[in-house]
Amino acid sequence: MGIEDLRELLKAEREIDEEISKVENQLKFLNPHMSMGSEMHAEKKDQLLRKREALLEQKKRVVQWLSQLGETAEEPIVAKPIDQGEEAREAVGKDKSPSPSEARARTVATIVKELGILKPQMYGESDYQSLEQQNPGFLAFAVAATRPDLRTKVLNLQDHRRFFRLAQELAAAYHGRELSTLQTDWKKHKPKEFRRRSS
Numbered sequence: 083m084g085i086e087d088l089r090e091l092l093k094a095e096r097e098i099d100e101e102i103s104k105v106e107n108q109l110k111f112l113n114p115h116m117s118m119g120s121e122m123h124a125e126k127k128d129q130l131l132r133k134r135e136a137l138l139e140q141k142k143r144v145v146q147w148l149s150q151l152g153e154t155a156e157e158p159i160v161a162k163p164i165d166q167g168e169e170a171r172e173a174v175g176k177d178k179s180p181s182p183s184e185a186r187a188r189t190v191a192t193i194v195k196e197l198g199i200l201k202p203q204m205y206g207e208s209d210y211q212s213l214e215q216q217n218p219g220f221l222a223f224a225v226a227a228t229r230p231d232l233r234t235k236v237l238n239l240q241d242h243r244r245f246f247r248l249a250q251e252l253a254a255a256y257h258g259r260e261l262s263t264l265q266t267d268w269k270k271h272k273p274k275e276f277r278r279r280s281s
């Protein structure tokens with residue numbers, strides 16, 4: 083797999099992220115209107131949930147491919163920035179291809195967003211089961227299904243004011259790495275939307 087394949091994967095990941103964001107925004111807009119009991123709203127929500135599930139599965143495959151690419155390459159693949167935008171300027175002197183560490187940080191970001199969607203609705207076991215059925219593509223549920231300790235933490239989301247550590251624990255289990263590794267990955271490669279602005 084070469085540079086062109088890498089660029090195609092990165093492009094695909096960005097496009098999938100954009101589509102997931104659009105779907106999640108539509109769901110946030112739709113949820114307040116669900117109390118109306120409209121069959122049309124329920125049908126629309128089902129369509130959006132199915133679409134999001136498919137997109138999350140696509141993203142999971144892309145992240146796995148990126149991770150495999152980084153781990154199997156004998157030498158680091160160095161590529162020029164795809165464009166001359168802000169990200170390219172920020173990466174001056176560091177125009178390496180995304181590493182497995184960056185891919186793992188993106189997994190943390192994905193799970194943080196999932197937990198943010200789940201928290202307002204998660205108050206007990208019945209909510210957990212219902213949300214798990216509604217969001218079968220969520221990595222948080224996929225990992226929790228294999229780790230009872232993490233399932234309990236997801237179930238008790240209301241106890242977490244911020245859940246970056248929980249997302250890191252889930253991502254660590256997903257990638258088969260230590261929590262400390264994911265914490266380092268997150269510190270180094272967290273997406274811009276999660277970075278605090280310095281005052």
